[in-house]
Amino acid sequence: MVFNIKSRTDETPVAASEPVESTRPVSEASTSPALNPGYHAVSVQRHRFSFRIPARLVVVSLILFAIALCSATWAITMGDYPLSLGQVINALAGTGEKFQLLVVREWRLPVAIAAVVFGALLGIGGAIFQSITRNPLGSPDVIGFDAGSYTAVVLVILVLGNTHYWSIAFAAIVGGIITAFTVYVLAWRKGVQGFRLIIVGIGVSAMLSSINAYLITRADVEDAMVVGFWSAGSINRVTWQSLIPSLIIAVIIIVAAIVLARSLRFMEMGDDVATTLGVKTNSTRLALIVVGVATSALVTAAAGPISFIALVAPQLARRLTKTPCVSLFAAAAMGSALLSCAHLLSLIISSFYRTIPVGLMTVSIGGCYMIWLLLRETRRQYRTGTIR
Structure with a gap:
């Protein structure tokens, strides 16, 4: 070599x-x-x-992963039982007091790993959909797949009365897949175009949101609180029991994304060029959608809906690496860094105010990014004369 x-x-x-x-x-x-x-x-x-x-892509991605690991390690030191960095390192090495080992290795380490891995999955999912749609607004949460997972969980909790973790996780995955299939079928017109996929997804998401609101208003207060807490998106509920199966599935998803990465690069040039290069565009696009939905559904099942990481990470990574297209590796690194930093920031705020789920932090970050993106696109269109 x-x-x-x-x-x-x-x-x-x-x-x-x-x-x-x-x-x-x-x-x-x-x-x-x-x-x-x-x-x-x-x-x-x-x-x-x-x-x-x-x-540049390799260096920037490694720096982002380093930021994610440092933020996750720092987050382990924070909580109701604060620890020093030395105590955390000793606990990770298997030395130190018995209670510190329990706090670090059993309670906080799964959450820190979840922040890094789930952020990477969301970044990969966002990169896939933004490449397929060739649109910076293409992400699972905008297209409506997260809304499908949310609706399935609402039905399981409020209609079936089941609050078991694995039932909620299974419902979230199935709901996301069914919603993706529905959007794909409705957007099909001798193939699936990116813009049509986004518009149909937004419409489906709006209808599902109205169903969710109706069910919550008719539910008991306690059940509505359970749904509301889950919908906030929190990785603090992650334990080894739920994390290990998630890690196994995450490895499968990442391997599938790597296998499809070459075809994804060709499809970014257009369906005609990709077909000339031997890519079966329709079947490949469907496979990419399944992989992209799986990233979001897995995170939603384990931690609840964590919005805007999939939307923000690929574009920020592309601007830092200065590559002409979205890189899965860089998007994964940026997603890990964003979610780890958001988790750390939520813990810092919780230390002097009250507990804030990481999902609310990512929504705040994503909202600022959305405003900036809309203003930037509007100014660009005015300069080019597209809007008069």
Whole structure:
């Protein structure tokens, strides 16, 4: 295997996860032309296959993951029983007082891991849908898949009277999948276009929100409080019992996303180009939707709806890495950093005010981002003359 850092000469940017097949020997492939000045890529070559990864993307993503890990570790020190960083490290190493081991390893560590992993899943899901729709507003929470999970949970709690964790988790996953299938079918017109998918999803989300509001107003106060607490989105309820199955499913989802990443890059060029390159666009798009929905549904099942991370993470990552398209790796890193920092901020606020679920923190962050995005797009359209 050969690792080279080169300068780029061709005008076409190379996506982070795009494999490039080479029929030349390794020694010959390593003498490819230089890249444009100011742009560097890490070239990984093995036998007949070559991968080029922008160096800036790798560095920025690693920094974001480091921020996520530092924030998650800092969050372990905070709570009703504050700990020092040294005590946390000793507890993680298996030394220290018995009660500190219980607090760190049994209570707080699952939550910290959930913040990193769930944030990465939301970032991947947002990147997939924004690439499919070719629209920065394309994310599971905007399209309405989270609303489907919420409706299923409301039905299970208020109609069936079941508040068991696994029943709620199963309902959230099934609700998200059914909603995704409904939106896909309604948006189908000899294929699925991104803009139509978003519009149909927003309409379905609005109808489901009205159903949820009606059921909650007719419910008992205690049941309504249970639904309201779940809908706020909180990773503090995560335990090892719920986290381990979630981690296993998360690994499967991430592997599926990696397998589909190459086809996703081709589909960003348009269906015609992707078809020319041998991609079956309709079946691939359906598979990508399933993977994207699975990321959001899994997080919703384990922690409740955590909004706007999937919307914000891919675009912020793209701007930091300065790549022409959304990278799954960078979006996952940004999602981890955002959710970990939001969790840490909620704990800081809770230390002198009251407990604030992390879902409310992400909504606040996402609302500010949404306002900025709308203002930016409006100004751009005025400059280009699209709006008069």
